[in-house]
Amino acid sequence: MALVEISDVHKSFGALEVLKGVSLDIEKGEIVTIIGKSGSGKSTLLRCINALETINQGEIRFEGQPVSTTMPNLRTMRQKVGIVFQAFNLFAHMTIERNITLAPVLTGKVAKSEARPLALDVLERVGLADKIDAYPEQLSGGQQQRAAIARCLAMAPHLMLFDEVTSALDPELVGEVLRVMEEMARQGMTMVLVTHEMNFARNVATKLIFMHQGRVWEQGNPGELFDNPQTPELKSFIGAAA
Amino acid sequence: MPDLNFRPIWRYQDQLVEGVLTTLLLTAVATIAGLVIGIAGAVLIRSGPKPVRWLLRIYIEIIRNTPVLVQIFIIYFVLPSFGLKMTPIQAACVALSIYFGAYAIEIIRSGLDSIPKSQIEAGMCLGITRMQVLRHVILPPALRNIYPSVTSQFVLLLLGTSIASQVSADELFHVAGFIDSRTYRSFEVYTLICLIYFGLVISFKLAFAALGRLAFRWPVRR
Amino acid sequence: MRSFTVSDFLTIVTALKWTFLLVGIALACGGPLALLLALMRSGTARLPRWLATGFLELVQGMPLLGLLMFFYFGMPVFLGINVPAIVAVGIAYTVYTAAFLGEIWRGGIQAIKHTQWEAAACLGITRWQQFRYVIAPQAFRIALPATVGFLVQLIKNTSLASVVGFVELARAGQIVNAGTFRPLLVYSIVAAIYFVICFPLTTWSRTLEARFNGAR
Ligand SMILES: Nc1ncnc2c1ncn2[C@@H]1O[C@H](COP(=O)(O)OP(=O)(O)OP(=O)(O)O)[C@@H](O)[C@H]1O
Ligand SMILES: [Mg+2]
Numbered sequence: 233m234a235l236v237e238i239s240d241v242h243k244s245f246g247a248l249e250v251l252k253g254v255s256l257d258i259e260k261g262e263i264v265t266i267i268g269k270s271g272s273g274k275s276t277l278l279r280c281i282n283a284l285e286t287i288n289q290g291e292i293r294f295e296g297q298p299v300s301t302t303m304p305n306l307r308t309m310r311q312k313v314g315i316v317f318q319a320f321n322l323f324a325h326m327t328i329e330r331n332i333t334l335a336p337v338l339t340g341k342v343a344k345s346e347a348r349p350l351a352l353d354v355l356e357r358v359g360l361a362d363k364i365d366a367y368p369e370q371l372s373g374g375q376q377q378r379a380a381i382a383r384c385l386a387m388a389p390h391l392m393l394f395d396e397v398t399s400a401l402d403p404e405l406v407g408e409v410l411r412v413m414e415e416m417a418r419q420g421m422t423m424v425l426v427t428h429e430m431n432f433a434r435n436v437a438t439k440l441i442f443m444h445q446g447r448v449w450e451q452g453n454p455g456e457l458f459d460n461p462q463t464p465e466l467k468s469f470i471g472a473a474a
Numbered sequence: 475m476p477d478l479n480f481r482p483i484w485r486y487q488d489q490l491v492e493g494v495l496t497t498l499l500l501t502a503v504a505t506i507a508g509l510v511i512g513i514a515g516a517v518l519i520r521s522g523p524k525p526v527r528w529l530l531r532i533y534i535e536i537i538r539n540t541p542v543l544v545q546i547f548i549i550y551f552v553l554p555s556f557g558l559k560m561t562p563i564q565a566a567c568v569a570l571s572i573y574f575g576a577y578a579i580e581i582i583r584s585g586l587d588s589i590p591k592s593q594i595e596a597g598m599c600l601g602i603t604r605m606q607v608l609r610h611v612i613l614p615p616a617l618r619n620i621y622p623s624v625t626s627q628f629v630l631l632l633l634g635t636s637i638a639s640q641v642s643a644d645e646l647f648h649v650a651g652f653i654d655s656r657t658y659r660s661f662e663v664y665t666l667i668c669l670i671y672f673g674l675v676i677s678f679k680l681a682f683a684a685l686g687r688l689a690f691r692w693p694v695r696r
Numbered sequence: 697m698r699s700f701t702v703s704d705f706l707t708i709v710t711a712l713k714w715t716f717l718l719v720g721i722a723l724a725c726g727g728p729l730a731l732l733l734a735l736m737r738s739g740t741a742r743l744p745r746w747l748a749t750g751f752l753e754l755v756q757g758m759p760l761l762g763l764l765m766f767f768y769f770g771m772p773v774f775l776g777i778n779v780p781a782i783v784a785v786g787i788a789y790t791v792y793t794a795a796f797l798g799e800i801w802r803g804g805i806q807a808i809k810h811t812q813w814e815a816a817a818c819l820g821i822t823r824w825q826q827f828r829y830v831i832a833p834q835a836f837r838i839a840l841p842a843t844v845g846f847l848v849q850l851i852k853n854t855s856l857a858s859v860v861g862f863v864e865l866a867r868a869g870q871i872v873n874a875g876t877f878r879p880l881l882v883y884s885i886v887a888a889i890y891f892v893i894c895f896p897l898t899t900w901s902r903t904l905e906a907r908f909n910g911a912r
Contacts, residue, residue, distance in 0.1 A: 324615065334600065338602045367692045634759070660765070
């Protein structure tokens, strides 16, 4: 059984069908990158995995359990699936420590007294231990994004979703975030990333998905797909990105 | 300069203190009741059933587009003919609560609306409950955003309680009329009364500013 | 006690002209004063800024009823002569309007970025011209919704002039009610008239606000 099983998922916003039958399996330990043109449905797919959107047709299973906005263990599922957004979405009114420990404490994962050591631990993993008492607005974009990743790590998720997490960053800050993600990949985290970082997709990912017009247009080994695209759409996409 | 004489007024210190207390009581009742109306109304007007949303809209528009004076008159003079007899103070409490509630709904709703959907989603994604998201993610920044409107609306309410004097509720302004009728020092009385209101308003403003600095310390982007 | 007749209705409706007169006086006299206060408060000169701030805080810290009484009983004290009620009441509403509009317009002026003043200064025009042609039009747009919102408050608050016996809409209602003793009918009519005047303004203010927020 794959960690995530996506079969024939359709999703529409009003009359606009954004996902037109997506099927995809994500195995434990895989690093899956999703590429594709703007509007091809990449973010929507990620949001469906986390039940932020209701799907119209098909099925998504996480650890064997059907995922939906009305599933019985919605919150337990979300505790196991971390998601990092392009716009960080840290809570501006909380210190970094509180941002990180809010969910673990509220869900009873850790006692209040162990919260700070937990925050320190995950912040060390993203190289931000010295910012534990800062507020989000006092950090650079790259630091905020690493803090957002740390916030997910604190829940010890089984799966992490990343939606263009470096797209809002100044070029010189992209590297620090990518390095954190590479390190997570090395440690065996299962990750699904939507990204425009082609080097990351080629060198770190174990699987590449090319989405086009709401469908998985091509998928496979990143190196093979990049060197030998089968469809004209992927060919031109790689050509435009290079 | 004509002769001003504040001395005869001093004899009415006790009444003045009573008046101030009644004014504060009216303000407190209307604030609490109004905030309750405001919170419930804001939640309902955002996500309640359609007929309820329409009724709330009508309530808000009627209250916001007619004078408080007329509202108080209607509640005090009209409700008794439906068997609802009230003392002036009770009528004033009801009228001011209804009045403040209408403004509170609009303010609180704007506060809830001011929190981007992405923040709420980020909260949901952490696997915490809706109530926890409301309490920890939405409420603090929403409160900060509406704090200036709430406090200035509170000041307007405090000053507005003076209108209750028009149905003889013996709050501060009504006390002024009483002292005036006893001493005939109209100008002195009303000057003093104005200064008392001013003192109350300034005290509240300073307290609110201090409270705001304490409660909302996190830095925000401007 | 007599029944409510058409002439009672007319009494109420004709009292509207006094309501409008008060609003007119308040805007005509209070408006320029408000502009002056707004400029004093947003300027750099310390003394005018303090004076304006003190005035605004003082007036905004007092009930309008208090202001009315203060000027009604104060005019004879200040001037040594009795003046018609309309003068005292007019002054009270002028002061009230100046304070609230002054605050709203200050907000509008200060919402304009400093760079706009600098850009205007680079054109080599006078400081007044900088304000008149560059700052004011932008500030006006920002402050317009709140200004219209205040106009609604002003119209509603003219009802308080009744306390010094000034027969505007609300007072006319009281008088008619005293004769007919039909409070539900009379005050409903009075409320409805206020509503008919204020509701379009409130709606307009909200539209302006939404358009402005949308444009940002
Ligand atoms: N909540 C929504 N309501 C209506 N339409 C939406 C909504 N969310 C997304 N869409 C539409 O769905 C389509 C796919 O959006 P999606 O965000 O999944 O694309 P994407 O592949 O992530 O693009 P990008 O690279 O620009 O982020 C777009 O046409 C978008 O306008
Ligand atoms: Mg996207």
